[in-house]
Structure formats: structure tokens, C-alpha cells
Amino acid sequence: MGSDRDGASAQFRTLARSPRSELEQIVATGEAPSIAALVGHEYRGYNTPRMTALLRIRTFIKVFFTDPEGGAAMGANTPVHQNGLDGAWAARPDEDHPRRYAFFAVTPVDPRAHPGALLLDYGAGNNRPWDVARLLRAELVRVAPGSDELLLGKAHLALGPARPAVGFFVLERRRPAPDAAALELSRAR
Secondary structure: OOOOOOOOOHHHHHHHOOOHHHHHHHHHHOOOOOHHHHOOEEEEEEEOOOHHHHOOOOEEEEEEEEOOOOOOEEEEEEEEOOOOOOOOOOEOEEOOEEOOEEEEEEEEOOOOOOOOOEEEEHHHOOOOOOOHHHHEEEEEEEOOOOOOOEEEEEEEEOEOOEOOEEEEEEEEEEEEOOOHHHHHHHHOO
């Protein structure tokens, strides 16, 4: 099992423990991250809803890469060993061969809906038709203006025209993605 020697920052842990009202305010007033700054990196992630611990998806990794067919920004999730907020983010099955799943497209949000966010659209991620991840959409904003190191997302379900909120997640830049080039090639097939 690999390990994430650095672990999460104090600011990441504080944000992950923040009340919903504070997270709502950050999403409402935040600015969109730079797509170019995301591509080629992994971000450690933490889902704030308690139920995600039961589902064993409380901690995770997101990776961002470029789709070689058209150059669009894409992303995927990576399962990690569930070591808690203060533990290490260790990719499964291991750091050298992380499993990538639940792919998503990364685009600006419609400016009429939310001008200061990016959209992570799992419905446009070329996931299998039966994959429930296809229903996910998430707004992603910077926590600090001008910085793509710490980000906050708000996930929704796409149920026809309805978009009920699922919860918040926190992302923090972890490292350059070791397999970004391979992900780009695999998506071209």
C-alpha cells in the first residue's frame, strides 16, 4: 500500500469540518478554478456528508487530464484506503496503479446559472449507461481567490430538470498525476 506522506493541510481539514452554511457561502461567492491549472494533477478529496463514510467514499482522489479527441478537460475519481480526514490518501489498488472510474467532463458553468464556477459533468464522461455516476453534476470553485490549491465542490443529482443537492466535497492539490498521459491515451480508444 502506498502512502501520501504529506497528508492534508490544516486548512483542508478545517474546511472539511465547516458548517454547511459556510460552505454554501463559499460556493455562492467563489470564482472558477483555472482548467489549465487542474489538468495533469491529482487532488485529494473529502466528501462532507457523513453517509459517505458508510459508502466507503468519504475520502477519494480526483485526477484531471486532457481528452486527446478534441482537447477537452476531463477528470476521474480514484478510490483510496479510507484512513479518515487526518490519515493518508493512499490510492487503491496502489499508488503506482491507481484505479480510475466515474469520469467527467470539465467545463465552465453556464454564466446565467453560476458565473464563478466550473462544472464537473459525469453525464458527459463517457461512463457506462448503467453507471449511477452519470447522474452526478458538481460546481467547483476556488476557496481563495487566484489559487487552485484548495477547491470546494457542491454535488447535485441530475434528475431530469431537477438538481437536488447531494453534498459538498473539498479538494486539495496532491501531486502531478503519474498516469495523466496514459489516461489521455486510453480515452482516445
